[in-house]
Amino acid sequence: xxxxxxxxxxxxxxxxxxxxxxxxxxxxxxxxxxxxxxxxxxxxxxxxxxxxxxxxxxxxxxxxxxxxxxxxxxxxxxxxxxxxxxxxxxxxxxxxxxxxxxxxxxxxxxxxxxx
Amino acid sequence: xxxxxxxxxxxxxxxxxxxxxxxxxxxxxxxxxxxxxxxxxxxxxxxxxxxxxxxxxxxxxxxxxxxxxxxxxxxxxxxxxxxxxxxxxxxxxxxxxxxxxxxxxxxxxxxxxxx
Numbered sequence: 238x239x240x241x242x243x244x245x246x247x248x249x250x251x252x253x254x255x256x257x258x259x260x261x262x263x264x265x266x267x268x269x270x271x272x273x274x275x276x277x278x279x280x281x282x283x284x285x286x287x288x289x290x291x292x293x294x295x296x297x298x299x300x301x302x303x304x305x306x307x308x309x310x311x312x313x314x315x316x317x318x319x320x321x322x323x324x325x326x327x328x329x330x331x332x333x334x335x336x337x338x339x340x341x342x343x344x345x346x347x348x349x350x351x352x
Numbered sequence: 353x354x355x356x357x358x359x360x361x362x363x364x365x366x367x368x369x370x371x372x373x374x375x376x377x378x379x380x381x382x383x384x385x386x387x388x389x390x391x392x393x394x395x396x397x398x399x400x401x402x403x404x405x406x407x408x409x410x411x412x413x414x415x416x417x418x419x420x421x422x423x424x425x426x427x428x429x430x431x432x433x434x435x436x437x438x439x440x441x442x443x444x445x446x447x448x449x450x451x452x453x454x455x456x457x458x459x460x461x462x463x464x465x466x467x
């Protein structure tokens with residue numbers, strides 16, 4: 238009965254470097270979401286997958302951010318040329334994806350620090 | 353664009369006091385409404401949700417919320433708080449359409465309950 242898992246739990250990198258953040262959703266959940274939470278703020282939507290395809294990527298801040306979900310399960314959020322402003326907790330959530338208003342189950346997040 | 357406002361940023365209560373946390377959203381169409389809670393050191397979890405039907409929704413741990421469509425509000429209530437309710441509370445909304453299930457979150461309310 239594992240929940241959503243995310244790795245790593247913490248990532249420290251230098252400005253300009255490339256990072257990958259991984260999300261393993263609950264088994265059988267077809268919908269997967271990425272959010273970003275900055276200090277003192279609520280989570281902010283980044284991208285949503287239904288199966289393998291990105292159904293809504295309107296929250297990605299710029300083209301340095303990219304996410305994939307090649308087999309419809311695990312997803313990777315990729316950030317190129319990281320900037321200090323990218324520092325935040327990156328949250329992943331999954332849901333059954335077969336009805337409106339499904340509960341989204343959240344993972345523990347990856348805390349990204351860009352020095 | 354949709355937005356969610358939580359007017360109480362930090363609430364301090366004694367045990368057994370009553371709680372009401374405000375939440376207002378800006379969206380004229382059909383919405384689903386959620387309250388999520390984040391206990392210290394834990395990940396976000398669903399407290400309750402409104403999808404349709406009875407506007408008074410009961411959730412876990414004695415919490416309830418009332419959807420008032422004319423006021424665009426979904427306030428969270430609990431008649432008697434406990435020390436274990438100390439947490440951050442987030443109100444969220446989505447558009448009530450399949451395949452656009454991204455959640456828009458408020459900035460959160462930090463609740464501290466003292467024995």
